[in-house]
Amino acid sequence: MRAAVVALGDLGRSARMRYHAQALAGHGVDVDLVGFEGTPLPREITHEPRITVHRIAPLRLSIRGELTGSTYAAAGLFDALRVAFRLWRTLAALGRPDLVLV
Numbered sequence: 001m002r003a004a005v006v007a008l009g010d011l012g013r014s015a016r017m018r019y020h021a022q023a024l025a026g027h028g029v030d031v032d033l034v035g036f037e038g039t040p041l042p043r044e045i046t047h048e049p050r051i052t053v054h055r056i057a058p059l060r061l062s063i064r065g066e067l068t069g070s071t072y073a074a075a076g077l078f079d080a081l082r083v084a085f086r087l088w089r090t091l092a093a094l095g096r097p098d099l100v101l102v
């Protein structure tokens with residue numbers, strides 16, 4: 001059985017998702033742990049042979065200067081689409097899991 005555990009945040013700070021990945025791996029499930037780069041992961045995750053970590057580079061708002069309401073909304077929508085595309089590309093490369101936790 002394969003599972004994809006997706007944290008829509010920093011993997012190092014996503015304690016609950018790391019716990020889910022460890023629990024699934026402890027029950028013999030191969031786990032793909034997906035989330036943003038950032039804080040280092042604990043040894044329990046990095047040294048578990050059943051857990052494979054897939055990190056997504058976090059996005060930074062690319063517009064400089066003062067943002068008005070509509071400009072900020074457009075920039076936020078654009079960044080959300082970029083994150084969605086990166087997440088889709090990462091999940092598509094994994095193959096089809098039997099279980100997905102988000």
